[in-house]
Amino acid sequence: MVEKLLVFFVDSNKPAPKITIIEEDKSDMVVLNDYIGPESDIISIGEKPVEVVSHKTGEVFNFSVQVYKIYYSPITSRISLTANKREVTDTPIHQYIPEFKETLFEVTSGKQKNYTVKAYVLGKFLDDSVTVERDGFKINPERLGKEEGEIIADVSETEIEKAAAKVVKEYFAEEVDKRSEEKRAKIINYINESAPWHRSLINDVDIDSMPMGISNFELEMRFQKAKYEREREIKISIHELQEIAENEDNDIDFQNQIHELTAKISIASKNDLAHYVCTRKKVIELFDSFRKRKDDGTASYESTMHNLIYPMGYNSEELDYEDHNLWLLDERLAFSKFTASDYS
Known part of the structure; x- marks a missing residue:
């Protein structure tokens, strides 16, 4: 209940009300005020002013960010x-700080305590922009029938939330840095153990935007996207160079572009070769x-080895190149026009 009513206690410029709960017989x-403080499960981490500059007029809008740590809360940060003094919008912090998506915890005296972070943003601009129903702000494009991203107000909710997230990140810098390092170590381990051909792409993927619990499948999709973008850039560069080649044969800048393009192609080729070899x-x-032979002395079935080399009962018109391993027998078979395996 205190967590639900916490918004009434966050404005340091106004005295907090005393809220009590009592049985009908006065017993x-x-x-509720007693449940907020250093010795309770709801702790004020700090208050910090932030400024958001209008992208339309350059005017500076001032806000205050109040950050709380709430132990044993089932709600995400x-x-x-x-x-x-009313909570209007509620956005997960992990949209701006991915490290906050997983459960936060600390260990005190050998005991693990889970906690949630709640950041409240206060400011005159928000007070003046709230709707009559207090269920949103007039600066929200959807509320005014505008398309997302259209400039309709001096500052947007996203800009304000980003400023608040920056404050939270500063207060929990040690925890964020620790989790960020763990996340990077997991990615490096994935590359070393499962996908060494992605090593040169490590700087092309946005590690900061990845959640802590990212799966190997999601990681692979990120690297595949980075690989696609790199190959796309190479193709665009080749096309541009082809267009100016006739007029720029002796131009030094053009020659430098050729060298840069060759280096990119070389890196991409090395990635593919590493994948192929692995x-x-x-x-x-x-x-x-x-x-x-197995531990019991028996051997694998002949069909098992046959299917590894070439699936039984199929021919090259039904299979993709990657679906067989004829190179195990002879490299030249990889370039044959037609292959087939009879059923047995």
Whole structure:
């Protein structure tokens, strides 16, 4: 209940009301104010002023960000824009700080305590911009029937939330840095163990935007996207150079562009070669494991080894190049016009 009513206590410029809960017979009185403080489960981390500059007029708007740590809360960490002591919007912090998506915790005296971070944003601009129903702000494009991203107000909710998220990140810099390093270590380990051909792409992916619990599948999709973007840039560069080649044969800048493009192509080729070599290595290791006898002395079925080399009952018109490993028998078979395997 205190968490729900916390917005009434966040404005340091106004005295907090005393809120009590009492039984009808006047017994068991509980003062909610007592549940906020250094020795309670709701702790004020600090208050910090922030400025957001209007992208239309250059005017500076002042806000105050109040940050709280709430222990044992089931709710994810959030940024709340308030108006006139009312919580109006509620946005997950991990939209701006991915490290906050996973559960936050601290260990005290050997005991783990989970916690949530809540950042309240206060300011005259928000008080003046709130709707009559107090369920949103007039600066929201959707509320005014505008398209997302259209400039309709001096500052946007997103800009204000980003400023608040920056304050939260400063207060929890140590935890964010620790989680960021863990995330980077996980990505490096994925590259070393599963995808060494992505090593040159490590600086092309936005690690900061990745959530803590990102899966290997999601990681691979990020690297594939980075690879696609790099190859797309190469194709565009080749097209542009082809257009100016006739007039710029002796131009130094043109020659430099050629060298830069060649370097990019070389890196992309190395990635593909590393992928090719690593894939072949795994196939050979699997083939060797099939050749060995099992612990009980039995051997693998001939069909098992056959299907590894070439799926039984198929021909080259039904299979993709990657679906067979004829190179295990002879490299030249990879370039044959037609191959087939009978059923047995």
